[in-house]
Amino acid sequence: MSFNAAEANDPALLRAGITDFHSAMSYTGGLLIAAHRGRSVVRIEGGLFLKRFIGKVREARREREALRTLAAGPGPDPVPLRAWGEEKGRAFLVTASPPSTLPLPEALGVLEGESRRELAWQLGRRIRELHDRGFTCPDLLAHHLLVGPPDRVYLIDAARLGRRTGVRARVRDLAELMITAPFGSTRRTDAIRFLAAYLRRRPSRDRSSFQTVREEHRRLELRGRHRRGRVTARPAARGVLETAGITGFDDLMEYRGAGAERLRTLPDRENWRMELSGRVFFVKRHRKVGGMKETPAAAEWGAIDLFRRSGIRAMRRFALGEDVDRGSTIWVERAAGRPLDDLLRLEKIPDPLRRELVLEAAAILGRMRRFEIHHRDMYCCHLIADRHAPAGERLTVIDLQRVRQRSGLRERWYVKDVAQLLHSAPRPLVTRADLARFLRRYFNVGKLGPREKSFARKVAKKAESIARRNREPFEK
Numbered sequence: 001m002s003f004n005a006a007e008a009n010d011p012a013l014l015r016a017g018i019t020d021f022h023s024a025m026s027y028t029g030g031l032l033i034a035a036h037r038g039r040s041v042v043r044i045e046g047g048l049f050l051k052r053f054i055g056k057v058r059e060a061r062r063e064r065e066a067l068r069t070l071a072a073g074p075g076p077d078p079v080p081l082r083a084w085g086e087e088k089g090r091a092f093l094v095t096a097s098p099p100s101t102l103p104l105p106e107a108l109g110v111l112e113g114e115s116r117r118e119l120a121w122q123l124g125r126r127i128r129e130l131h132d133r134g135f136t137c138p139d140l141l142a143h144h145l146l147v148g149p150p151d152r153v154y155l156i157d158a159a160r161l162g163r164r165t166g167v168r169a170r171v172r173d174l175a176e177l178m179i180t181a182p183f184g185s186t187r188r189t190d191a192i193r194f195l196a197a198y199l200r201r202r203p204s205r206d207r208s209s210f211q212t213v214r215e216e217h218r219r220l221e222l223r224g225r226h227r228r229g230r231v232t233a234r235p236a237a238r239g240v241l242e243t244a245g246i247t248g249f250d251d252l253m254e255y256r257g258a259g260a261e262r263l264r265t266l267p268d269r270e271n272w273r274m275e276l277s278g279r280v281f282f283v284k285r286h287r288k289v290g291g292m293k294e295t296p297a298a299a300e301w302g303a304i305d306l307f308r309r310s311g312i313r314a315m316r317r318f319a320l321g322e323d324v325d326r327g328s329t330i331w332v333e334r335a336a337g338r339p340l341d342d343l344l345r346l347e348k349i350p351d352p353l354r355r356e357l358v359l360e361a362a363a364i365l366g367r368m369r370r371f372e373i374h375h376r377d378m379y380c381c382h383l384i385a386d387r388h389a390p391a392g393e394r395l396t397v398i399d400l401q402r403v404r405q406r407s408g409l410r411e412r413w414y415v416k417d418v419a420q421l422l423h424s425a426p427r428p429l430v431t432r433a434d435l436a437r438f439l440r441r442y443f444n445v446g447k448l449g450p451r452e453k454s455f456a457r458k459v460a461k462k463a464e465s466i467a468r469r470n471r472e473p474f475e476k
Helices: 011-016 021-025 057-071 104-110 113-132 167-179 188-199 207-223 235-243 249-254 296-309 340-346 351-370 411-424 432-443 450-475
Strands: 031-036 039-044 048-054 081-087 090-096 145-148 152-155 228-232 261-265 269-276 279-286 317-323 327-333 383-385 395-397
Touching: 011 048, 011 081, 021 048, 021 081, 021 090, 048 057, 057 081, 057 090, 104 113, 104 145, 104 235, 113 145, 113 152, 113 167, 113 188, 167 188, 228 249, 235 269, 235 317, 249 317, 249 327, 279 296, 296 317, 296 327, 340 351, 340 383, 351 383, 351 395, 351 411, 351 432, 411 450, 432 450
Parallel strands: none
Antiparallel strands: 031 039, 039 048, 048 090, 081 090, 145 152, 228 317, 261 269, 269 279, 279 327, 317 327, 383 395
16 A cells, blocks of 8 residues: 655645545545546646546556656646555545646636637647657547646546557547537637647648548537537536536436426437526427537537527526436526517517517528528527617527528528528508518518519418428318
8 A cells, every 4th residue: 555645745635635545545625526437536636636446456557657648748737746645456546636727618608719729730640749749649529628827728538548659549639639629619710720839830721631630520519529528618507507416417317406497208208497506598408419420418418509609699508518328408597588479479569569579580581591591490489579679689590400501502491491480470450561661671671572572372282281280180
């Protein structure tokens, strides 16, 4: 049995009560942040992380050796090792989080402008330096990197660091890092800057290397390794979840706290209403994973970001949980207001406000058309209207699970979106004049021409088809 400390009488270790091998292995405080077969990681107050190994002493030794290897040359820096020890069949390591550092996913969630660009370049340079030394790390995942000033990049969980000089191993490192970066927060420009810094040349001059990384990225994505028990949320959202005792994927999927209400149960999913810290959330829990490329919850999470980047108001994302074997879940904040059809049908709103809502709906669908996006469930109930919001900001689009963006989208998909909206609009509150106003704004023209009138006829025909299909079950 052994116990070693980098600093005698380390104040942080003394505060945690870790003074020998037995106290480290029996420590019961802190927050459990990871647990695998034979290994666990506990976060201790003061920026310490206690990693314990049962039956995996060789892995603990490999990690200590990896930290020494990282410290010996250029590349990512090792996190400071504060204490370690082992006996037959058991071992532990205590590492410290360097001051003013953030995990890479959190940094990408808050950094903008020059700081964000510098982070992408710095990551590319540091990973290239590590590879130039002949080392690769199969666990080069986004949450295993810490970043902080001045231009520092730290690698944690480096037990699998090893000498592998083949191109395939290097490409895998890059693809693993890119695919585990926070979904919805990482941008295409981030990936381009990262790869350009790694390759030390502009993308246009080395397209084959970019294509190789992209193909490996696709292969790993199909395996779904990065989506096993993963939770994606901004730091502020994680704080709200942790306050409610939600610390991982299982908690996110099974939470039944005060104010939880099941709204709908379908063969493949459940819809819930949740309350946390005085805020209301709507939750979808998908029991089926869907296609291996993307879980249903991740599809909606990405669609919300697509709408935001396209300048279209959509519901606000809060948390995403994914596991390729157990399902997925998405939490979104409740949008202020009520469904558009309810507002038009149940409240006596003045004619100018009704016309304004019609024009705003037309502007939303017109913008979707310009960005080649279609909703596939564009009924009035999926437009939340807040009559007290400023003009032009009264409508919010929700339920984006089936949204698609595709280059060269066929006309029939745009017809279907507008026809669904027309079919669900309450009559006679929405008049023929309103429909004409809608089409003029939708196409951004002053007068309807042959093209617009042809589109209107297709919409009317499709709306009648939807109405007939909805009547048939009752008629039978």
